[in-house]
Amino acid sequence: MRSVLGMFGLLAVSLATLPALAQMRxxxxxxxxxxxxxxxxxxxxxxxxxxxxxxGIATGxxxxxxxxxxxxxxxxxxxxxxxxxxxxxxxxxxxWRIGRSEPERVLSEHTGPVAGLAVSPDGLxxxxxxxxxxxxxxxxAGGPGRVLEGHTGPIxxxxxxxxxxxxxxxxxxxxxxxxxxxxxxxxxxxxTPLNALAVTRDGEIAVAxxxxxVRLLRPDGGERAAVDVGPNPVIALAFxxxxxxxxxxxxxxxxxxxxxxxxRILRRLVGPGLPVWSVAxxxxxxxxxxxxRLVRRWNATTGEPIGALSLPRPxxxxxxxxxxxxxxxxxxxxxxxxxxxxxxxRAGPNLAGIIGRRIASEPGYRYSDALKSMDLVWDTTxxxxxxxxxxxxxxxxxxxxxxxxxxxxxxAALVRFLEKATALP
Numbered sequence: 001m002r003s004v005l006g007m008f009g010l011l012a013v014s015l016a017t018l019p020a021l022a023q024m025r026x027x028x029x030x031x032x033x034x035x036x037x038x039x040x041x042x043x044x045x046x047x048x049x050x051x052x053x054x055x056g057i058a059t060g061x062x063x064x065x066x067x068x069x070x071x072x073x074x075x076x077x078x079x080x081x082x083x084x085x086x087x088x089x090x091x092x093x094x095x096w097r098i099g100r101s102e103p104e105r106v107l108s109e110h111t112g113p114v115a116g117l118a119v120s121p122d123g124l125x126x127x128x129x130x131x132x133x134x135x136x137x138x139x140x141a142g143g144p145g146r147v148l149e150g151h152t153g154p155i156x157x158x159x160x161x162x163x164x165x166x167x168x169x170x171x172x173x174x175x176x177x178x179x180x181x182x183x184x185x186x187x188x189x190x191x192t193p194l195n196a197l198a199v200t201r202d203g204e205i206a207v208a209x210x211x212x213x214v215r216l217l218r219p220d221g222g223e224r225a226a227v228d229v230g231p232n233p234v235i236a237l238a239f240x241x242x243x244x245x246x247x248x249x250x251x252x253x254x255x256x257x258x259x260x261x262x263x264r265i266l267r268r269l270v271g272p273g274l275p276v277w278s279v280a281x282x283x284x285x286x287x288x289x290x291x292x293r294l295v296r297r298w299n300a301t302t303g304e305p306i307g308a309l310s311l312p313r314p315x316x317x318x319x320x321x322x323x324x325x326x327x328x329x330x331x332x333x334x335x336x337x338x339x340x341x342x343x344x345x346r347a348g349p350n351l352a353g354i355i356g357r358r359i360a361s362e363p364g365y366r367y368s369d370a371l372k373s374m375d376l377v378w379d380t381t382x383x384x385x386x387x388x389x390x391x392x393x394x395x396x397x398x399x400x401x402x403x404x405x406x407x408x409x410x411x412a413a414l415v416r417f418l419e420k421a422t423a424l425p
Contacts, residue, residue, distance in 0.1 A: 031289025326417025370397020
């Protein structure tokens with residue numbers, strides 16, 4: 001279903017109403033990616049629910065909802081011509097024009113999820129980081145691009161330096177700085193898998209990941225400062241427009257604001273305690289996206305939220321199954337799969353009525369052609385087998401993250417739980 005669920009419209013609002021509209025609600029899953037369009041009036045978000053939402057920031061209104069990708073939308077970047085790019089778990093990068101319902105171009109060279117995007121300072125190139133272990137650099141005008149190979153695992157982030165070099169950060173715990181032309185990269189080993197990367201115009205590089213330490217590196221990759229923002233891993237980084245501050249979003253639900261010159265934490269923005277997946281600047285405001293499915297606005301000077309912070313926390317749908325071993329096993333799946341028919345879309349299909357349902361048949365969910373061609377019905381045996389051998393082997397062509405449940409008792413408990421929790425009235 002490639003459709004726009006809402007088109008652009010201009011809404012007149014009183015300034016007095018703005019704080020109440022500061023939290024933007026519309027995604028059906030965690031908000032994985034954010035970008036603010038130059039000028040500050042519009043934000044673009046991407047979610048685990050596969051949706052891209054174009055927001056009017058002042059009104060908190062979703063101007064359009066774009067459903068093109070066939071997996072979680074992991075990265076968003078604005079383009080110098082006023083458009084924007086989105087990248088997804090489905091391995092594709094879509095180039096959009098604001099107000100259009102379909103992308104103008106689709107880039108699909110990657111063979112794994114795309115986790116990061118960057119646009120060159122001159123606006124002529126776009127780079128992507130992928131879990132297929134490569135980064136790719138392409139001219140936005142079209143033509144041959146470059147493939148950057150060398151990481152020994154997923155690449156989570158990519159950025160252009162002002163001199164044309166390219167930085168990549170990987171799960172293999174290395175930062176690699178690639179020359180602007182062909183040639184080997186400078187490799188900087190670090191003590192933790194890397195999730196996030198940001199650069200300044202004068203070449204300083206910020207990286208962070210699993211050990212919750214933000215490292216500020218010189219243009220040659222040498223460390224200038226290290227800032228412990230723990231205890232939780234850092235997921236996203238963004239420099240302020242004047243590059244004096246750095247925002248570090250964490251899996252614990254806080255955002256640390258760091259003074260770049262001193263490496264000192266100025267303040268922490270404290271939300272509802274759920275992971276903050278994405279962060280972008282809007283002048284002296286911060287815009288964040290989190291696991292509460294909201295896009296939030298913050299005053300970066302005071303650290304205070306703009307508008308009410310204490311919005312209802314998403315209900316724990318597993319609370320009714322307290323003590324059920326199968327429910328505890330399923331807890332790792334709840335971010336991507338809903339159990340009841342009335343729940344909104346998420347990164348994976350709704351599981352209501354899954355027992356006895358043919359694979360790839362849930363209405364409204366976009367499945368790969370490979371899954372749609374399979375002759376398989378979900379029952380207690382096939383679900384157990386899926387987690388015994390892993391999704392990639394049992395259902396080739398799936399976008400489901402690779403995972404197995406090695407304990408037979410846990411698999412059996414999960415199946416019993418799904419029989420109960422997904423039964424239709």
